[in-house]
Amino acid sequence: MHVMAGVLVDGAGRILIAQRPPGKHLAGMWEFPGGKLEPGEAPLAALERELDEELGIAVDPLSFVDLIRVPWNYGERAMLLEAVVVRAWSGEPRALDAAAIAWRLPHDIDPAMLAPADRPILAALWLPEHYPITPADASVATASTLVRAALARGERLVQWRLPGVAQDDARAGAAALLPEVARFGAQLMLSRDIDGARQLGTGVQLSSVQLRELTERPLPLGQLVGASCHDPDELALASTLGCDFATLSPVDATQSHPDAPPLGWPRFAKWAENASLPVYALGGLGPADLAVAKMHAAQGVAGISAFCA
Known part of the structure; x- marks a missing residue:
């Protein structure tokens, strides 16, 4: 079943959501308005x-601007939910087929109130186009300086990845940054440290190993969960687990993993289009690759060295 969803955005940046009426599947939950295609339409x-x-x-x-395509299964009911941003219309929206409608800023919408298939649409709306990652060999002091510089130049999602630093020291460094991160309205993602994310109230970036070991989402909705993926099976696991987004790598050859065969853009696009969550392109990429990445179904680009100059 092919379903179209319209993401209406007004001049204040608010988006319109509609509540499903009594008697319908998922009654009471909220969604982006739209519906299924008629034959031949x-x-x-x-x-x-x-x-x-x-x-x-x-x-x-x-x-119209394409946002994201979300393959989804509600039990045995398979659907493709295609979301399109709509910025111009005539008439005042009214709840003709919904219990209610509401205008909300994207960050003010609780993902738990949305139908599950609509949550990736919300994530795609407020996730930024860049996802910088701190260098693996950086000290806490160096990584902190890089994060502050990233925030100052407009980055709003940063992964705190310090594999060479003791966990307690890495957590303390992240905790010291959080007031500045909050002041910029940004999000800090702890690499692999689920307990640290719970303690600090941050997001977490899961490794592919963690992805295969977990049986449920490790953080509540509202605390971001990302997943590091390398193939369609891992992307499917990330969706099943309820992750908010994924990175898919390596798109190109990288210095950190020179022996890993790159996916290339055609394969990346195929896998990202069939994923049920926003996907960042990672591996040998930087801000200059954003336009190409967006053409190949990416939410944006993630990277280390190209973001840390």
Whole structure:
């Protein structure tokens, strides 16, 4: 079942969500308005029709921007949920087919209130395009300086990865940075340290080994969980576990893992398009690769050396 979802964004940056009415599957939960394609109907035409029927508005297709495609299974019901950002329409949205509608800033929406298939859409809305990672050989002092520089230049999601530093020292360094991270409205992700993330209230980036060992999401919704993936099976595990996003690597050859065969962009795009969560391209990449990455279904680019100059 192919379903289109419209992410209406107003001039204040708020997005519209709709509550599913009584008697429907997942009644009471919130979602992005839209609906399934009719036989022979083109996806964007279906979105126009659905938003007219559900909200009473006429949307401008010239304002459409593809956001994310989410393959999803509700039990035995398989669907492809395709989300499109809509920035121009005529008419005032009304709850014609929903219990209620509401305008909310993306960061003010609790993911738990959304239908599960709609949560990756919310993540794709507020996750940034860059995901810098601290160098593996950095000290706490050096990594702290790099994080502060990243925040100052506009980065809003940073992975705190210090494998050569004692865990307690790495946690203390992260704790010292958190007031500045919060002041910039950013997120710090602890690499592999689930207990540290719980203690500090940060996010965590899971290794592929952790991904295969865990049986449930390690942090509550609202605390970001990322997953380091290298193939479609790991991407599927990340989705099943309820991770908010993944990195997929290596796209290109890297200095840190010179023996790992690169995926290349065509394979990356194929795997990312079939994933059910936002995916960052990682491996030999930097900010200059963002446009290419976005053309190949990436949320954005992640990297180490190219982000730490």
